[in-house]
Amino acid sequence: MKIAVIDDYQNAFRTLRCYPKLKDHEVVVYNDTEKDPARLAERLKDADVVLLTQQRSAFPRVVIERLPKLKLIGQTGRAATHVDIEACTERGIIVSAGGTGNSNATAELTWGLILSALRKLPYEVKRLREGQWQSTLGIELGGKTLGLLGFGKLGSKVGEIGKAIGIVGRPDHGKYRVKEIAINWCHIYAEWGETPDDDFLDHFQHIAEEHVSMREMLYANGYPAESFRDALAGITLAYLREIERRRNAGLDLRDIAGIKRAVLPYEKRLAASMTRYREQSNPTAAYPTVWESCGGDYVGYVKIKSLPDGGSVRLIREFYYKLCQASGIRPFSDNCDKWSVIASTRDVPGGIYYYLVSWPGGHTECDRIEFTGASPAEDDKVVTIRQSGRGCGR
Numbered sequence: 001m002k003i004a005v006i007d008d009y010q011n012a013f014r015t016l017r018c019y020p021k022l023k024d025h026e027v028v029v030y031n032d033t034e035k036d037p038a039r040l041a042e043r044l045k046d047a048d049v050v051l052l053t054q055q056r057s058a059f060p061r062v063v064i065e066r067l068p069k070l071k072l073i074g075q076t077g078r079a080a081t082h083v084d085i086e087a088c089t090e091r092g093i094i095v096s097a098g099g100t101g102n103s104n105a106t107a108e109l110t111w112g113l114i115l116s117a118l119r120k121l122p123y124e125v126k127r128l129r130e131g132q133w134q135s136t137l138g139i140e141l142g143g144k145t146l147g148l149l150g151f152g153k154l155g156s157k158v159g160e161i162g163k164a165i166g167i168v169g170r171p172d173h174g175k176y177r178v179k180e181i182a183i184n185w186c187h188i189y190a191e192w193g194e195t196p197d198d199d200f201l202d203h204f205q206h207i208a209e210e211h212v213s214m215r216e217m218l219y220a221n222g223y224p225a226e227s228f229r230d231a232l233a234g235i236t237l238a239y240l241r242e243i244e245r246r247r248n249a250g251l252d253l254r255d256i257a258g259i260k261r262a263v264l265p266y267e268k269r270l271a272a273s274m275t276r277y278r279e280q281s282n283p284t285a286a287y288p289t290v291w292e293s294c295g296g297d298y299v300g301y302v303k304i305k306s307l308p309d310g311g312s313v314r315l316i317r318e319f320y321y322k323l324c325q326a327s328g329i330r331p332f333s334d335n336c337d338k339w340s341v342i343a344s345t346r347d348v349p350g351g352i353y354y355y356l357v358s359w360p361g362g363h364t365e366c367d368r369i370e371f372t373g374a375s376p377a378e379d380d381k382v383v384t385i386r387q388s389g390r391g392c393g394r
Helices: 037-044 085-090 103-119 121-129 153-165 186-191 200-220 229-249 256-280 318-326
Strands: 002-006 026-029 049-052 072-075 094-097 180-183 287-290 301-307 312-317 340-342 351-358 364-371 382-386
Touching (some): 103 153, 301 312, 312 318, 318 351
Parallel strands (some): 002 026, 002 049, 049 072, 301 382
Antiparallel strands (some): 351 364
């Protein structure tokens, strides 16, 4: 059998422990790359098996159709979006992708780049070789804030290294350890502000935040990425597609119940995936629950004001309040990070909340509050939080 390995820039394939198993086969390793489809097909025309290194080269139909002997495509990473799967299926070619890789190398290289940039290492090394001494001070990392887009297997590894250096980060997501995980994202659409249909980026930001929050909670509760990654991504994509569909059709983006109906099947898939993992691998993992509706009579919006005027109003949904409480975090403290400052002009969805209002002079009020939103036929509904004199014994 002839096996062709492409894009092995570092000539690493022959160093693998499994390489001797191929001693009875003809193995050709290409350390360069070929992006032209015709030339790539000519290079691989006699191969029975082609091994792709990561996603370094696309493998489209135009290449696949020119490889009459090809029976198997191997992929070193788990992603195979660069391979035309449909063309392979038509020709009976098996596509085999690898599992998850080792995140240490990427995390280490990430910090290598960060340190090189802040300490200007390439520039200073060049000067040193030219016989000159250090000319810049660089930037110290201790006490700086590290921004991570995503906190999965790789992001958490980068964060661990940053913590060791003294980087400031967000609180440990392990605080979200709970017995039951409720899967329902209805409320995110009500948190867009006054004109949600004006800026799609605002919509995406809130959806992305919910995606990351749910992912962190799943990690913290013992669910490995492979047990929920695809299903969770499906929910996020379903929300985005439904928003885009409604916007293009001129439909109401605040029809939360309607959006929920479009996304509910994807939420159920996530719950089913979690349940399978829980039953097969980890019975102690938090139990998934899908809320079928968006709150019934709570669907609708109000505006919140303080009396007397001038109070700063903050709200937190009861779910997050109890989540912080169950996790040993004082719900009215800054460590409970789901509080939102509510302007008097902002629309707030009906529901169950806890509020904290602070007036000039230091007086505060806090309590649980439950209200229904205005129906589409009604005028704006206003909920007033008054100074009672009791204060807030936080």
